[in-house]
Amino acid sequence: MEVTFGAGLSRTLITGTRLGLFEALKDGDADADELAARMGCSKLGTEVLANALAGARTIKRRKGRYSLTKAARKFLLRDAPQSMVPGVEFLAYCQTLLVDMEEAIRTGEVVRFHDMDHPPELWASYMGALSTFAKLFGSQIVKKIKPTSAPKRVLDVGGGHGQFCVALCNKYPDLQAEVLDLPGACVAGRAMVADVGMRERVVHRAGDFRTDEWGTGNELVLIFHVMHNATEAEAKLLVDRAFAALNPGGTVVIYDASHSAADSAIDFSSGWNELFFFMISGAQAWPESTMRGWMKEAGFVRLTTKELLGAPEVVITGVKAG
Ligand SMILES: C[S@@+](CC[C@H](N)C(=O)[O-])C[C@H]1O[C@@H](n2cnc3c(N)ncnc32)[C@H](O)[C@@H]1O
Structure with missing residues (x-):
């Protein structure tokens, strides 16, 4: 059941998004004929897709007419403030990297997403997906960062969309932020930062x-x-380079998924994330204690760990003494 319905649900949501089914219901309900005309698709194809989405409770079907649920309106319309459409597009693309999972597990050899060339649209959907979460969690994160004094310069390594820097700049009026990221991410990120002035x-x-x-x-x-896309050597390098880039008294903030301890129960979202990160970058989430160990080795002191409300992630901060 899970083999057929698990894959089926993912594929149905991707197809509905790519073919604009949710957008086609944005301004009002429709029967299969009207919906097919709005989408420019075949009537039978549209009807079976809409029925699958209605079965998944993503849209509603009543007396032969389809309409959006509150959740679809909130997450599956492109212009919604919390739109997950870029995330759907990005994850749909990532599925192409999961095809030969058996071979990757057998050999341990995987492609690394960040070392591949991707078209600008892909970078835009990747950064768009992450910025939705950055906007959701940005103010929580900013509250958890307690620099020793009001910061004037922040470096956001792999900061992509730049929205965490935007949130920090809103809090600290004299702050100037720099995002260091791969070229494709910078193109997408610059546009997103310009959008918010x-x-x-x-x-x-x-x-x-x-x-x-x-x-x-x-x-x-x-x-x-x-960190979750970094190998152990890269993760240690990141922490060492952060230390070198900071003034004495400066603060490093690591925010990431934390790997669950080997002997505790694991749910499918954690297990799947682990496998997914392995498949797209040959890496994994790291245990919080491991990340703290690297921070101590690099010379950071006054380490603190905070948890987020509503996300299985940790925020670890450390100070460069001086
Ligand atoms: C999962 S995203 C996180 C984006 C953002 N920091 C956030 O928390 O939403 C990982 C980011 O690291 C960047 N990245 C990965 N490898 C990189 C590298 N070797 N050099 C610079 N940036 C890199 C990616 O382009 C991407 O923007």
Whole structure:
């Protein structure tokens, strides 16, 4: 049952999104004929797709007419404030990287998403998906960051969409932010920062955090959702380079999924995330204690860990003494 319905649900949601079924119901309900005409699709095809989505409770079907549920209106319309459409598009693309899972597990060899070339639309949907979460959790995160004094410079490593820097700039009026990310992410991120009128204060620099200079003189370094895509050597390098990029008294903030301890119960979302990160980047989420160990080795002191409301993630901060 799970083999057929698990894959079926994912494929149905992707198809509904890609073919614009939700957008076609935005301004009013429709029967299968009207819906097919709005979508420019065949009547029978539209009807079976709409029925599958109605069965999944993603849309409603009443007396032969289809309409959006509250959840579809909130998450599956492109212009909704909490739109997950970029996320659906990004995850649909990622499915192409999951096809030969057996071979990857057998050999341990995987493609690494961030080392591949991708078209600009893909970067836009990747960054768009993450910015939805950044906007949802941004204010919570900003409250949990307690720098030793009001920061003037922040470096956001792998900061992509730039929305965490935007949230920090809104809190600290003298803050200037730099996002260091891969070229495709910078193109998408610059547009998103411009959209909220922060182009002057949040500047993107294209580079590879493994090999390019990070610079110095920062009071804050953010490493958000980067560790889970990093191998152990890369993760340690990230922490060491953060230390070098900070002024004495500066704060590093690591925000990421934390790997559950090996002997505790694991749910499917954690297990699937682990397998998914392995498939797209050959990496995994790290246990909180491991990340703290690397931070101590790098020289950070006053480590604190905070949990988020509504997300299975941790925020670990450390200070460069001095
Ligand atoms: C999962 S996203 C996290 C984005 C953002 N920090 C957030 O928390 O929403 C990982 C980011 O790391 C960037 N990244 C991955 N490998 C990188 C590398 N070698 N150099 C620079 N950036 C990299 C990606 O382009 C992407 O923007």
